[in-house]
Amino acid sequence: MAIAAPGQLNISESPSWGSRSVDCFEKLEQIGEGTYGQVYMAREIKTGEIVALKKIRMDNEREGFPITAIREIKILKKLHHENVIKLKEIVTSPGPEKDEQGRPDGNKYKGGIYMVFEYMDHDLTGLADRPGMRFSVAQIKCYMRQLLTGLHYCHVNQVLHRDIKGSNLLIDNEGNLKLADFGLARSFSNDHNGNLTNRVITLWYRPPELLLGTTKYDEPEQLNKIFELCGAPDEVNWPGVSKIPWYNNFKPSRPMKRRLREVFRHFDRHALELLERMLTLDPVPEPVSSHNGLQPRRLCTWGQCCSIVVGPVGKIVEARAKTCERISAKDALDAEYFWTDPLPCDPKSLPKYESSHEFQTKKKRQQQRQHEETAKRQKLQHQHARLPPIQQSGQGHAQMRPGPNPPMHGSQPPVAAGPSHHYGKPRGPSGGPSRYPQGGNPPGGYNHPNRGQGGGAYGSGPYPPQGRAPPYGSTGMAGAGPRGSGGTGYGVGAPNYPQGGPYGGSGAGRGSSMMGGNRNQQYGWQQ
Numbered sequence: 001m002a003i004a005a006p007g008q009l010n011i012s013e014s015p016s017w018g019s020r021s022v023d024c025f026e027k028l029e030q031i032g033e034g035t036y037g038q039v040y041m042a043r044e045i046k047t048g049e050i051v052a053l054k055k056i057r058m059d060n061e062r063e064g065f066p067i068t069a070i071r072e073i074k075i076l077k078k079l080h081h082e083n084v085i086k087l088k089e090i091v092t093s094p095g096p097e098k099d100e101q102g103r104p105d106g107n108k109y110k111g112g113i114y115m116v117f118e119y120m121d122h123d124l125t126g127l128a129d130r131p132g133m134r135f136s137v138a139q140i141k142c143y144m145r146q147l148l149t150g151l152h153y154c155h156v157n158q159v160l161h162r163d164i165k166g167s168n169l170l171i172d173n174e175g176n177l178k179l180a181d182f183g184l185a186r187s188f189s190n191d192h193n194g195n196l197t198n199r200v201i202t203l204w205y206r207p208p209e210l211l212l213g214t215t216k217y218d219e220p221e222q223l224n225k226i227f228e229l230c231g232a233p234d235e236v237n238w239p240g241v242s243k244i245p246w247y248n249n250f251k252p253s254r255p256m257k258r259r260l261r262e263v264f265r266h267f268d269r270h271a272l273e274l275l276e277r278m279l280t281l282d283p284v285p286e287p288v289s290s291h292n293g294l295q296p297r298r299l300c301t302w303g304q305c306c307s308i309v310v311g312p313v314g315k316i317v318e319a320r321a322k323t324c325e326r327i328s329a330k331d332a333l334d335a336e337y338f339w340t341d342p343l344p345c346d347p348k349s350l351p352k353y354e355s356s357h358e359f360q361t362k363k364k365r366q367q368q369r370q371h372e373e374t375a376k377r378q379k380l381q382h383q384h385a386r387l388p389p390i391q392q393s394g395q396g397h398a399q400m401r402p403g404p405n406p407p408m409h410g411s412q413p414p415v416a417a418g419p420s421h422h423y424g425k426p427r428g429p430s431g432g433p434s435r436y437p438q439g440g441n442p443p444g445g446y447n448h449p450n451r452g453q454g455g456g457a458y459g460s461g462p463y464p465p466q467g468r469a470p471p472y473g474s475t476g477m478a479g480a481g482p483r484g485s486g487g488t489g490y491g492v493g494a495p496n497y498p499q500g501g502p503y504g505g506s507g508a509g510r511g512s513s514m515m516g517g518n519r520n521q522q523y524g525w526q527q
């Protein structure tokens with residue numbers, strides 16, 4: 001962990017932040033164990049509100065306050081959206097602490113700092129891991145759309161999450177999905193052209209352009225997996241790839257065909273189309289060369305991208321069509337996949353499940369495995385105990401060999417002992433997810449077949465603004481008007497989110513740092 005510069009954690013920005021003690025909360029249960037600390041379900045004593053407490057790991061006191069926590073706090077204080085986890089406050093513990101059972105927690109550090117989050121019933125990994133769990137297509141679309149909406153909001157606000165994976169997607173029993181764990185996130189507002197480290201994103205989810213810049217030994221294997229599915233990169237499907245540092249070391253020695261359509265042949269056409277665009281090797285369109293100092297620009301319309309160079313009088317000097325670059329969150333939201341049957345369901349129509357976090361499901365599985373092993377050991381001991389004495393003298397082996405009628409010792413083979421995962425029936429509406437609405441159209445909400453009317457876009461209806469100004473301004477996602485008409489779609493009127501674009505007026509008053517200035521109005525952020 002990097003050392004935090006003194007004073008970087010400016011918790012005094014919000015007067016109440018950091019002023020309360022963790023004793024205002026009663027820890028109920030551990031629900032997560034991350035690289036950077038434990039997460040507890042807790043109850044605020046005064047209000048009874050259930051929250052999640054994320055303890056910031058301070059194991060290595062010499063390194064100071066972890067930079068990951070500083071980043072997470074700084075970024076989450078700025079992001080306010082229904083698909084991004086809400087950081088409510090920071091609380092501290094001045095002295096030795098107790099765990100959920102009231103025992104001293106053994107932490108060397110005498111005291112601690114906690115982030116207080118709204119509580120979410122599940123993470124996607126835990127939910128998907130439930131025995132017998134199957135998501136309907138409408139449910140998958142519902143989660144996918146929320147994921148992309150949250151991501152798009154982050155990108156508009158110049159934040160890259162950089163660790164999207166199932167355990168970082170939190171879901172509540174109202175069917176809301178929220179992005180969490182911004183410990184690896186960073187803002188690109190002040191450093192647009194700066195180099196970003198390639199050592200981020202959980203390995204399995206890391207894209208090829210980062211893997212190709214790597215030196216770690218286990219990553220070629222990951223690249224190989226990508227190439228096996230997505231085909232080998234070359235200058236045709238990824239112009240410029242041969243200039244990436246490790247391309248020559250890692251390029252496959254044999255030709256590898258793209259197999260996406262074959263592997264996912266059971267997907268419908270629109271799902272496949274979107275998957276194709278999301279798993280495109282080439283991350284961005286190749287910029288055309290500059291002309292006499294004129295910089296090329298990227299233009300994106302209807303998934304057809306091109307790089308253009310515009311001359312002094314607005315004339316296009318050079319254009320290169322590209323249809324094969326990786327899709328952005330914004331364009332993905334516009335994919336046919338989300339606008340064809342079965343349409344994404346209303347989150348509220350989803351069944352409610354018993355809380356399921358990856359940490360808990362892993363723990364249960366581990367316990368079950370232990371029980372099975374114990375049962376197996378007991379069975380073996382039982383068999384040994386019943387061996388006739390003749391066995392021990394080395395005779396009568398034939399009796400032990402499993403013949404056509406092996407001795408059963410009169411007992412049935414033991415069934416795996418221990419708790420099997422018995423989850424209660426969903427407490428929600430029976431019959432699983434249903435599409436919304438059953439009859440009639442919601443006011444600008446989900447499943448509106450005519451997405452071009454009534455503002456039936458992402459922010460309206462099903463995503464109540466909850467008193468927050470949407471980041472997209474008045475022409476934003478909520479009620480953006482006909483898709484395609486006027487070119488604004490979901491509030492994004494121009495490619496590359498120009499500084500003075502639809503999210504923030506002219507840019508006047510925007511502070512130079514992430515924390516300063518009037519950016520709240522600019523980007524829809526609220527302190």
Ligand SMILES: Nc1ncnc2c1ncn2[C@@H]1O[C@H](COP(=O)(O)OP(=O)(O)OP(=O)(O)O)[C@@H](O)[C@H]1O
Pocket residue numbers: 031032033034035036037038039052054085117118119120121122123167168170180181182183357358359
């Ligand atoms: N607000 C929350 N509500 C409910 N559960 C949560 C919440 N925040 C985190 N969790 C649970 O704790 C787990 C770990 O949280 P988080 O990813 O924020 O911690 P981390 O230390 O950064 O973990 P990682 O090692 O994955 O980076 C999550 O996968 C989730 O199951």
